[in-house]
Amino acid sequence: MDSRYDIQRRGGGGSMNSGSSAKGSPALTGGQSRRRKIPPRPADYKLQIIIIGSRGVGKTSLMERFTDDTFCEACKSTVGVDFKIKTVDLRGKKIRLQIWDTAGQERFNSITSAYYRGAKGIVLVYDITKEETFDDLPKWMKMIDKYASEDAELLLVGNKLDCETDRIITRQQGERFSSRISGMRFCEASAKDNFNVDEIFLKLVDDILNKMPLEVPSKALSNSILSLQPEPEVPPELPPPRLRCC
Numbered sequence: 001m002d003s004r005y006d007i008q009r010r011g012g013g014g015s016m017n018s019g020s021s022a023k024g025s026p027a028l029t030g031g032q033s034r035r036r037k038i039p040p041r042p043a044d045y046k047l048q049i050i051i052i053g054s055r056g057v058g059k060t061s062l063m064e065r066f067t068d069d070t071f072c073e074a075c076k077s078t079v080g081v082d083f084k085i086k087t088v089d090l091r092g093k094k095i096r097l098q099i100w101d102t103a104g105q106e107r108f109n110s111i112t113s114a115y116y117r118g119a120k121g122i123v124l125v126y127d128i129t130k131e132e133t134f135d136d137l138p139k140w141m142k143m144i145d146k147y148a149s150e151d152a153e154l155l156l157v158g159n160k161l162d163c164e165t166d167r168i169i170t171r172q173q174g175e176r177f178s179s180r181i182s183g184m185r186f187c188e189a190s191a192k193d194n195f196n197v198d199e200i201f202l203k204l205v206d207d208i209l210n211k212m213p214l215e216v217p218s219k220a221l222s223n224s225i226l227s228l229q230p231e232p233e234v235p236p237e238l239p240p241p242r243l244r245c246c
């Protein structure tokens with residue numbers, strides 16, 4: 001892979017399981033074919049990741065590329081929030097990711113801000129071809145400071161790398177911005193061409209796992225945010241997420 005697409009600043013990585021559940025295979029017993037349902041192995045952990053950034057930068061596209069390997073050329077703007085689930089295998093653990101895709105339009109900030117708190121990872125996206133989306137980054141950082149957990153992992157993504165000829169924001173500008181924020185990674189990606197998309201999410205999850213003790217007793221986990229709970233977790237007092245359509 002071209003080094004331009006490598007995630008900056010820290011090493012690591014992992015493998016991915018694209019399915020949401022393992023499928024059982026039919027068992028043959030006593031010469032008779034019987035279908036025995038093998039329940040999927042439950043996830044070891046559940047993590048929430050939120051994607052934020054200005055309107056049209058490609059938040060939904062990155063999420064859908066990662067979860068469904070699809071890309072929509074002419075999508076409608078997200079209204080409020082949307083979410084997708086994806087299960088990944090990392091370090092021998094099965095991790096169920098809830099990925100929250102937020103509306104970039106400012107008028108939805110009061111809704112989307114309620115989803116920051118539970119996020120263990122935050123993907124902040126700008127469009128390398130649109131200066132205003134880069135200029136908006138300090139505004140998004142203020143939202144993070146105000147609403148997100150202090151220990152959330154941060155990743156800055158310059159999206160639409162396939163539009164190199166229309167590039168306005170240099171890679172160095174992105175790197176400089178992220179280097180001013182403690183612990184923030186930086187990466188350029190293309191949801192359209194599927195450059196670095198899996199890497200974004202897997203690296204973020206890997207960083208989150210790095211921070212947490214994996215082998216804690218199950219009792220301790222049952223009270224933690226990482227324990228399995230009914231999903232999706234919609235913050236209280238909020239209506240369920242409104243889904244977008246393409």
Ligand SMILES: Nc1nc2c(ncn2[C@@H]2O[C@H](COP(=O)(O)OP(=O)(O)OP(=O)(O)O)[C@@H](O)[C@H]2O)c(=O)[nH]1
Pocket residue numbers: 053054055056057058059060061062072073074075076077078079102103104105159160161162163189190191192193
């Ligand atoms: N060329 C190119 N276009 C992209 C890429 N990612 C998204 N787009 C296009 O950019 C437009 C906006 O993409 P969305 O994914 O809806 O952006 P968003 O950030 O979710 O937008 P809001 O919901 O309005 O906040 C769509 O027309 C996408 O097809 C990319 O990597 N390359």
